[in-house]
Amino acid sequence: MWIAVAVYVAFAAPDQWLIPDVAPATIASRLIIAALALFSFEILRMANAKTVWLDLTCASALVVGYIGWLCPAIGTKDATAMSYYMVFGAIFMMGANLFFSFPFRLSVVTSGIVLCAFFISIFRFFPSNQAYQIAFGMFYVSCFIFTSFVNWRLNVERRKVMLNAAEARYRHWEAAERGKELLELSHTDYLTGIDNRRALDRRLDECWNAWKNERRDFCVILLDVDFFKRFNDRYGHQEGDRCLTVIANTLRTLVEQSNGVIGRYGGEEFIVVMPFESPEIAMNLAERIRKKIEHLAIGHEERPDDTSVVTVSVGIAFTREQSGEKVERIVREADLALYNAKANGRNCIRAFDPLLPRPDDNAGKLVPLLAAAIDRNLVSLVYQPIFDVVNGKARAVEALMRLRLPDGTAVSPKVFIPVAERTGAILELGRWAIKTACRDILMTDRMATVSVNVSPVQLRSPGFAASVGDILKECGISGSRLALEVTEGLDLDIQAEVLKCIADLRTIGVEMWLDDFGSGFAGLSWLRAIEFHTVKVDRTFLHDCSNQRGLTMLQDMVSLIRNRGNTILVEGVETAAQMSLLKDLRIDRVQGFHLGMPVSAELLSAA
Ligand code: C2E
Numbered sequence: 272m273w274i275a276v277a278v279y280v281a282f283a284a285p286d287q288w289l290i291p292d293v294a295p296a297t298i299a300s301r302l303i304i305a306a307l308a309l310f311s312f313e314i315l316r317m318a319n320a321k322t323v324w325l326d327l328t329c330a331s332a333l334v335v336g337y338i339g340w341l342c343p344a345i346g347t348k349d350a351t352a353m354s355y356y357m358v359f360g361a362i363f364m365m366g367a368n369l370f371f372s373f374p375f376r377l378s379v380v381t382s383g384i385v386l387c388a389f390f391i392s393i394f395r396f397f398p399s400n401q402a403y404q405i406a407f408g409m410f411y412v413s414c415f416i417f418t419s420f421v422n423w424r425l426n427v428e429r430r431k432v433m434l435n436a437a438e439a440r441y442r443h444w445e446a447a448e449r450g451k452e453l454l455e456l457s458h459t460d461y462l463t464g465i466d467n468r469r470a471l472d473r474r475l476d477e478c479w480n481a482w483k484n485e486r487r488d489f490c491v492i493l494l495d496v497d498f499f500k501r502f503n504d505r506y507g508h509q510e511g512d513r514c515l516t517v518i519a520n521t522l523r524t525l526v527e528q529s530n531g532v533i534g535r536y537g538g539e540e541f542i543v544v545m546p547f548e549s550p551e552i553a554m555n556l557a558e559r560i561r562k563k564i565e566h567l568a569i570g571h572e573e574r575p576d577d578t579s580v581v582t583v584s585v586g587i588a589f590t591r592e593q594s595g596e597k598v599e600r601i602v603r604e605a606d607l608a609l610y611n612a613k614a615n616g617r618n619c620i621r622a623f624d625p626l627l628p629r630p631d632d633n634a635g636k637l638v639p640l641l642a643a644a645i646d647r648n649l650v651s652l653v654y655q656p657i658f659d660v661v662n663g664k665a666r667a668v669e670a671l672m673r674l675r676l677p678d679g680t681a682v683s684p685k686v687f688i689p690v691a692e693r694t695g696a697i698l699e700l701g702r703w704a705i706k707t708a709c710r711d712i713l714m715t716d717r718m719a720t721v722s723v724n725v726s727p728v729q730l731r732s733p734g735f736a737a738s739v740g741d742i743l744k745e746c747g748i749s750g751s752r753l754a755l756e757v758t759e760g761l762d763l764d765i766q767a768e769v770l771k772c773i774a775d776l777r778t779i780g781v782e783m784w785l786d787d788f789g790s791g792f793a794g795l796s797w798l799r800a801i802e803f804h805t806v807k808v809d810r811t812f813l814h815d816c817s818n819q820r821g822l823t824m825l826q827d828m829v830s831l832i833r834n835r836g837n838t839i840l841v842e843g844v845e846t847a848a849q850m851s852l853l854k855d856l857r858i859d860r861v862q863g864f865h866l867g868m869p870v871s872a873e874l875l876s877a878a
């Protein structure tokens with residue numbers, strides 16, 4: 272519009288040259304029309320008027336502009352100049368049909384009015400001869416037809432372009448919608464409808480970045496359905512799927528209340544990622560989940576332990592300074608915690624602790640081996656003597672389990688005991704160890720007392736105390752000759768059933784010893800909760816005595832245990848110097864390679 276108006280006003284100059292007598296009137300008319308046209312156009316534009324109104328304004332400005340100039344111009348005395356000048360009326364038609372992008376009908380009407388105004392002027396008002404009327408009339412008509420035709424073509428093209436663009440937009444929208452659907456599908460677990468691993472991995476990345484950049488802590492909870500393969504084998508895959516769906520729904524309700532997200536991470540494994548406020552809050556949620564799933568009471572008769580409903584084991588890891596450079600690290604830590612939960616008898620919760628044992632590569636091979644180890648004669652016991660410091664006499668022996676592979680290779684207890692605990696094989700192996708130690712040592716009177724290591728899994732398994740009682744009765748020996756060594760675990764391990772089992776064992780006279788005291792974080796809790804007969808100080812404290820700091824530590828520890836009234840036993844004596852130090856510290860009992868290696872029962876008698 273602005274360009275058109277500028278051109279229109281610029282034609283004031285030819286007005287002045289060609290028709291100077293009426294120029295003041297035509298120029299005034301040009302200026303007034305130009306001002307009015309721009310004014311109305313800008314008002315509409317500011318009011319955000321629809322295009323149709325802007326088009327109408329431009330079209331009206333064209334018509335008014337032409338007629339507003341023509342009327343004063345044809346009154347000129349210079350008819351010859353004006354007759355030539357009339358040709359410029361065609362420009363208004365071109366403007367309507369070609370310059371503005373009017374809809375076809377509007378441009379035809381506009382240029383049609385210009386055409387009519389021209390004919391009226393030359394037939395009625397402007398003195399002209401017939402030749403002029405025919406030539407200029409034909410020119411105007413051809414111009415009208417030609418520009419209208421071009422306008423029609425342009426409009427058809429524009430329409431096509433518009434339709435194509437609309438279609439492209441629609442396609443784009445359709446693709447985006449389908450993409451959204453696909454994305455949702457690709458992030459959803461097909462069975463349970465909760466997020467799948469891919470979605471959770473993304474969420475984990477987000478949390479990890481938020482932690483790295485803004486120190487927003489989060490925690491990862493991994494849950495595994497206990498003995499799920501056996502569940503599937505017994506009840507079929509359909510029931511297995513149903514079980515997973517019920518568990519997923521239960522988890523979703525609990526986790527969403529805590530602002531977390533839940534996903535299925537693998538076959539029977541679920542993962543929760545949530546903001547971390549304190550270990551207590553995370554442990555609480557995990558415990559609520561564990562209990563809720565147990566209370567669902569989904570029958571599972573095929574479990575090898577004493578539970579008959581579906582339960583979950585839970586591992587938790589939190590962000591901490593050592594969380595490393597990759598988010599995988601925290602998932603791995605939660606996995607290790609889960610592994611430890613399973614090793615501790617399942618249906619329990621473990622938080623990641625850097626000191627906890629890690630799954631060994633051999634574990635896979637060991638599982639079937641341990642299940643058949645007793646029948647195949649692959650396990651045996653060796654005995655290490657324990658001496659009284661005062662009189663130097665051997666008063667007891669500790670039974671230590673040994674496993675060799677069918678090819679004769681020995682496997683360290685540090686490797687196979689955690690696997691046996693995880694698979695539950697420790698229950699049978701542990702009973703076998705107590706029975707064998709009683710037979711080898713006590714029934715043959717090789718030594719007054721034998722101590723056997725037991726793991727918390729055994730103490731938690733119902734009927735353990737009774738089974739020890741049965742063995743004692745069967746062998747015809749007094750309970751006071753048997754000692755059971757238990758290694759301090761996490762605070763969480765001191766559960767009601769463990770305390771009950773230990774109380775029952777004490778009732779039948781069995782001594783309880785606390786092994787490896789000081790090697791974990793919870794030794795003092797164990798000392799407070801349970802009355803131990805003997806406390807075995809972890810050998811690292813003795814080995815650290817070469818420096819003053821270590822020596823003071825051992826002294827402090829000894830006085831702590833002495834004040835509580837427990838018998839003190841220091842293990843790991845490897846040198847004569849260590850032995851004389853322990854004498855100075857008035858330790859009650861000692862054990863170590865310097866005093867006696869672990870040997871078979873037969874060699875023990877010979878020694
Ligand atoms: P533990 O109960 O603390 O057993 C003592 C470990 O220290 C034994 O290792 C023994 O061979 C070793 N040892 C003894 N004297 C010395 C010494 O002077 N220096 C050093 N460096 N080491 C010494 P072993 O037999 O490899 O057993 C490792 C752990 O495996 C045991 O630690 C115990 O926790 C577990 N374990 C062994 N047998 C059994 C079992 O029958 N049942 C259970 N649940 N755990 C067992």
Ligand code: MG
Pocket residue numbers: 669724756786
């Ligand atoms: Mg021991």
Ligand code: MG
Pocket residue numbers: 786787807809842
């Ligand atoms: Mg020990």
